[in-house]
Amino acid sequence: MKKLRAAVIGAGYFSHFHYDAWSRIENVEIVACCDTDEGRGNSVSAQYNIPAVFTDAREMLDKCEVDFVDIVTRPDTHLAIVEQIAQRGIAMICQKPLAPTLDEAKAIVDIAMRARVRLMVHENFRFQPWYREIKKMLDAGTIGNRLHTISYRNRAGDGYGDDAYMARQPYFQTMKKFLIHEAGIHTIDTFRYLGGEIRRVWCVTRKLNPVIAGEDTAISIMEFEKNGLGLYDANRFNESTSEDQRYTFGEVMVEADRGTIRLYDDGRLTIQMLGKAERDHIYAHSTKGFAGDCVFTTQQHFVDGLIANSPFETDGPNYLRSLAVQEAMYRSAESGQWEAPILSKGVNRWE
Numbered sequence: 001m002k003k004l005r006a007a008v009i010g011a012g013y014f015s016h017f018h019y020d021a022w023s024r025i026e027n028v029e030i031v032a033c034c035d036t037d038e039g040r041g042n043s044v045s046a047q048y049n050i051p052a053v054f055t056d057a058r059e060m061l062d063k064c065e066v067d068f069v070d071i072v073t074r075p076d077t078h079l080a081i082v083e084q085i086a087q088r089g090i091a092m093i094c095q096k097p098l099a100p101t102l103d104e105a106k107a108i109v110d111i112a113m114r115a116r117v118r119l120m121v122h123e124n125f126r127f128q129p130w131y132r133e134i135k136k137m138l139d140a141g142t143i144g145n146r147l148h149t150i151s152y153r154n155r156a157g158d159g160y161g162d163d164a165y166m167a168r169q170p171y172f173q174t175m176k177k178f179l180i181h182e183a184g185i186h187t188i189d190t191f192r193y194l195g196g197e198i199r200r201v202w203c204v205t206r207k208l209n210p211v212i213a214g215e216d217t218a219i220s221i222m223e224f225e226k227n228g229l230g231l232y233d234a235n236r237f238n239e240s241t242s243e244d245q246r247y248t249f250g251e252v253m254v255e256a257d258r259g260t261i262r263l264y265d266d267g268r269l270t271i272q273m274l275g276k277a278e279r280d281h282i283y284a285h286s287t288k289g290f291a292g293d294c295v296f297t298t299q300q301h302f303v304d305g306l307i308a309n310s311p312f313e314t315d316g317p318n319y320l321r322s323l324a325v326q327e328a329m330y331r332s333a334e335s336g337q338w339e340a341p342i343l344s345k346g347v348n349r350w351e
Contacts (some may be wrong), residue, residue, distance in 0.1 A: 001030040004303065008065055009081060010072030011035035011044045014095070015166050017102050017120075017289055018072050019048045019169030021296040058084055061165045062245055068092060068118075068306060070299075074171065076100050082108045086115035093302045097181055100285045102323050109316030120302045120312040121319040125186035125195040125249075127297040129285040130263050136195055136279075137261060140336060142271065144258030147228035150195050152187050154250030158214045159209055178214025179236060180205070180329050186249070188329075189314070189322045191222060191230040194254070197321070199225045200340045203329040208237040220329050223338075228256075240265060248292060267292065 006028055008018060012035070022030050023119040035041040041053040054060035061069070063083060068091040071081055075097040085092050092112070098121055099105040112119035125131065151160070151239065158164065165172035172178060180203075194196060203220035216237050222230035242265035252263040259273035267285045272278040286293040305312045310319075324341035332339040 001142045003027050004067040005031050005065065006068050006070060006167045006305065007032040007060055008032065008044075008050075008070045008072060009034045009060075010070075010095075011040040013201040014302070015044065015072040016047075016060070017295040018070055019044055019050075020099070020289060021291045021293075021299045022070070023026065023048050024296060025300055028299075028303060031066060032060050034060045049075075057081055061088055061090070066090060068185055068302075070122075071095060074120075076143070079108055079111075080102055082111055082119075086111050086117050087172075089117055091118035093120045093122050093299070095263055095314055096319070097184060098319060098323070102320075104324055105320060109320055112316055115267070118306060118312070119316045120297075120305070121314045121316065122298055123186070123189050123314040123319060124291070124294040124298040124321070125190050126313065127169075127301065128292040128294040129283065129297075130248060130267055130269055131190055131193065131268060132297075134252075134261055134263070137271075138194060138254070138256075142259075143254070143273070144208060144256035146257040147224065147226070148255040148257065149196055149231060149253070149272065150191055150230050151231040151253045151255075152191075152233065152250055154234040155181075155238045155240040155245070155253075156234075156236040156249070157245055158239075159212070159236035161209075162211050164209055164212060165231065166278070173212045175212075175214045177330065179216050179218050179234060180220075180326055181214070182196050183236070183327070184218060184220075184232065184234060184329070185234050185247075185322055185326055187223075187234070187318075187324045191224075191232075192322060192325070193313075195224045195226075195228055195230060199223045199323050200330055200338045201325060201328045202338050203332040204336075205330075208235070215333075216327070218333070220332075222325070225277070244265070246342060249291065 020228045022226045030050050033050045034054040034057050045053045069085050071094040205215035206217040220232040248265050256259040262270045269281040271281050280313045324343050328339040328341045
């Protein structure tokens, strides 16, 4: 099979997980990379054997014939980049957050749909191996057929002190909407993946580190449309006891009418049926790449979808549903009331 030719825009911290994953996907060839910082572009070019380096995305797209583009830049750059790519009719995968605001995210999705180009959001947490396995167990009825609760607890421990976030992603300090917008969106998408669509949410937020602009702590209850509740408890200030806080990014408990599935912070999964002892559930998970090698799995899903012309799990409209829940959480934090996701003006669906 002929390899898909691709270009990557962005050469910052997280892009290295993307470049590494692309280098291990057999039917993809990265032919060009771009970053406004020429030194960073040259660095990834040398490390991943990429033949062409650019500092201007438009020039790269004009000069390089590619089948798709991977966008790994700051959210406030995405709209202009997506417009350029869509004008050329090229498929794309774009890092989250998709945009700084919901309206801008809607505009991005609209641009891609009007141009009839494939767009997938690089929402990778649902592709972590433990969540893929939990989904299989839920679909098989391993712990029953009626979901009670999905509970997620995270203590990232990277958000205390005056230098919080500066080493990896310094712009985190200035984001007015931070924890839920940047990290909580992962859990929203994962909850939707495991438990289905969310009817309404209640949320409270706090800012524990005074040097940052946005919230760094949140507790939220989410009510699923079918059965059960989701409990989100996240705090980037305090620490966990995990040896690697960035492997599973927290602990999860899934409870249903016949038992419980538990995810531990080292990737271990267990099953406890009602009236029985907890037992290990054996499955494969990797320490390669990022968080169980979920970047690789995400990008492989994108490539498979392009080749087969099959749907992306996290296409634009799907991701907007997660963003609608995110915005309901922020509204709830302001109002103190339960809030429902608003998907479009006056209508609870995308039209």
